[in-house]
Amino acid sequence: MTQLRTVQVLGGGGAGSSAHVRSLAAGLVARGVRVTVCAPAELDRTHDFLGAGAHVVPMPPRNDPLTVGALRAVCAGADVVHAHGLNAGVRSALALAAHRVPLVVTWHTRPHAEGARGHVLRLMERKAARAADVVLATSSELVDRARRRGARDARLGAVTLPPPSGLGDLPGEKARAELGAVGRPLVVTAGPLEPYRGYGALLDASRRWLGHDPVPLVAVAGDGPRRAALQRRVDTEGLPVRLLGARGDVAQLLAAADVAVLAGRWEARAPLAQAALRLGVPLVATAVGGVPELVGDAAELVPYGDSVRLAAAVSRLLADPARHAELAAAGPRQAATWPTEEETIAQVLSVYDELRAGRGRHLPDW
Structure with a gap:
C-alpha cells in the first residue's frame, strides 16, 4: 500500500x-x-x-x-x-x-x-x-x-495531551517568588478570559478568602475579552487575584501551586485538569461536561457558578493536609488510567x- x-x-x-x-x-x-x-x-x-x-x-x-x-x-x-x-x-x-x-x-x-x-x-x-x-x-x-x-x-x-515537560529544577520556588506568593498559599487557574469560564464565581470565592491568614493568592493565566472587566473588579474590591495574561509556562505555574481551580460552565478533557492531576496538584473543578469522567475521584467537584461551594472546597484543601496529600497522590494514579x-x-x-x-x-x- x-x-x-x-x-x-x-x-x-x-x-x-x-x-x-x-x-x-x-x-x-x-x-x-x-x-x-x-x-x-x-x-x-x-x-x-x-x-x-x-x-x-x-x-x-x-x-x-x-x-x-x-x-x-x-x-x-x-x-x-x-x-x-x-x-x-x-x-x-x-x-x-x-x-x-x-x-x-x-x-x-x-x-x-x-x-x-x-x-x-x-x-x-x-x-x-x-x-x-x-x-x-x-x-x-x-x-x-x-x-x-x-x-x-x-x-x-x-x-x-503530552505530559508537562521542561519544568527544570525547583520550579515552584522560582514561580512563587515571581508571583509574590512566598509564605502564602497559591491557587492557579488558566484559560481564556471568556464569560463561560467561570471567573466571576472565582473572584467571588477569592473575596471569601480575604479572611484567611495568610490570604491565598489567585493567579490567572490567560487573556481575552473579559480581562478589563475582571481587572476592574480586582482593583475595586481589593481581591487577592493577579491576572497574568497569556503565559507559555502554565505547567510551571501549576507545579508551584497549592491548589488548581477549573471553574468553567463546560469542559471536555481540560488541559489544565490533565496537567494538574499529572503533576499531583490537588484540583477543585466544576462537575460539568466531561470533567467527572476525566478526573474520577481524584478531584473535588463543585456545581458551576456556586462560589460558596468553590470557596469552601479550596479552603478545606488548604486547611486539611491529609486531604491535600490524598488528592496529590490520587491525581497521578487517575492520569495513569487515561489513554x-x-x-x-x-x-x-x-x-x-x-x-x-x-x-x-x-x-x-x-
Missing part, C-alpha cells in the same frame, strides 16, 4: 486541540505517514508543527471562498482529511463537498454562545457532523451531542486505515 497522506486542519486552535495536532503529527510522521498541517501561522510558531516533521500550510481561520479554495487544493491529494474543531470541520466539509476524500472531525469542545449566535453555531455543528465520515469526540457527552446533530459514526476519541499518547495516535491511525481500506466517503445530505 502506498504511503498514507493526511491533512490536519486547525481553525482558531485552542490550546488543547493545537497540542493534540502537534502530538498527532509527530506520531504519524514517525509511523511513515505524510502529514500536512493547515493552520493559522501563529499556531505553527507556538506549536512547531514543522518541527514535528509535518509540511505546514499557513491558512487563516475563515470560511470565505478564497480560503476554502486554498484548502481544497491542499486536500486534493490526501487519503484522509482530519479537521479539529467546529470551524475547521465546516471549512473542510466545504472544501471536500464534491470529493470523496474521507473526512474525520474531532470535537474537542462545544459552542458556548447563546441567542442568534448560538443558533448559527448549532447549524454549523449539524453541517460538520453530517459531513464527517467519523466524528471523534473527546468525551462521552460530546459523542451523544454529535449523534444528536446527525453524525453517522461518532466515537469516543479521548485526547490525552497514552501512543494509544491516542494508534486509534486515529486505525480510523484512517479503516476509511482508506474501503469506505468511500459519503456525500453529505445537508
Whole structure:
C-alpha cells in the first residue's frame, strides 16, 4: 500500500486541540505517514508543527471562498482529511463537498454562545457532523451531542495531551517568588478570559478568602475579552487575584501551586485538569461536561457558578493536609488510567486505515 497522506486542519486552535495536532503529527510522521498541517501561522510558531516533521500550510481561520479554495487544493491529494474543531470541520466539509476524500472531525469542545449566535453555531455543528465520515469526540457527552446533530459514526476519541515537560529544577520556588506568593498559599487557574469560564464565581470565592491568614493568592493565566472587566473588579474590591495574561509556562505555574481551580460552565478533557492531576496538584473543578469522567475521584467537584461551594472546597484543601496529600497522590494514579499518547495516535491511525481500506466517503445530505 502506498504511503498514507493526511491533512490536519486547525481553525482558531485552542490550546488543547493545537497540542493534540502537534502530538498527532509527530506520531504519524514517525509511523511513515505524510502529514500536512493547515493552520493559522501563529499556531505553527507556538506549536512547531514543522518541527514535528509535518509540511505546514499557513491558512487563516475563515470560511470565505478564497480560503476554502486554498484548502481544497491542499486536500486534493490526501487519503484522509482530519479537521479539529467546529470551524475547521465546516471549512473542510466545504472544501471536500464534491470529493470523496474521507473526512474525520474531532470535537474537542462545544459552542458556548447563546441567542442568534448560538443558533448559527448549532447549524454549523449539524453541517460538520453530517459531513464527517467519523466524528471523534473527546468525551462521552460530546459523542451523544454529535449523534444528536446527525453524525453517522461518532466515537469516543479521548485526547490525552503530552505530559508537562521542561519544568527544570525547583520550579515552584522560582514561580512563587515571581508571583509574590512566598509564605502564602497559591491557587492557579488558566484559560481564556471568556464569560463561560467561570471567573466571576472565582473572584467571588477569592473575596471569601480575604479572611484567611495568610490570604491565598489567585493567579490567572490567560487573556481575552473579559480581562478589563475582571481587572476592574480586582482593583475595586481589593481581591487577592493577579491576572497574568497569556503565559507559555502554565505547567510551571501549576507545579508551584497549592491548589488548581477549573471553574468553567463546560469542559471536555481540560488541559489544565490533565496537567494538574499529572503533576499531583490537588484540583477543585466544576462537575460539568466531561470533567467527572476525566478526573474520577481524584478531584473535588463543585456545581458551576456556586462560589460558596468553590470557596469552601479550596479552603478545606488548604486547611486539611491529609486531604491535600490524598488528592496529590490520587491525581497521578487517575492520569495513569487515561489513554497514552501512543494509544491516542494508534486509534486515529486505525480510523484512517479503516476509511482508506474501503469506505468511500459519503456525500453529505445537508
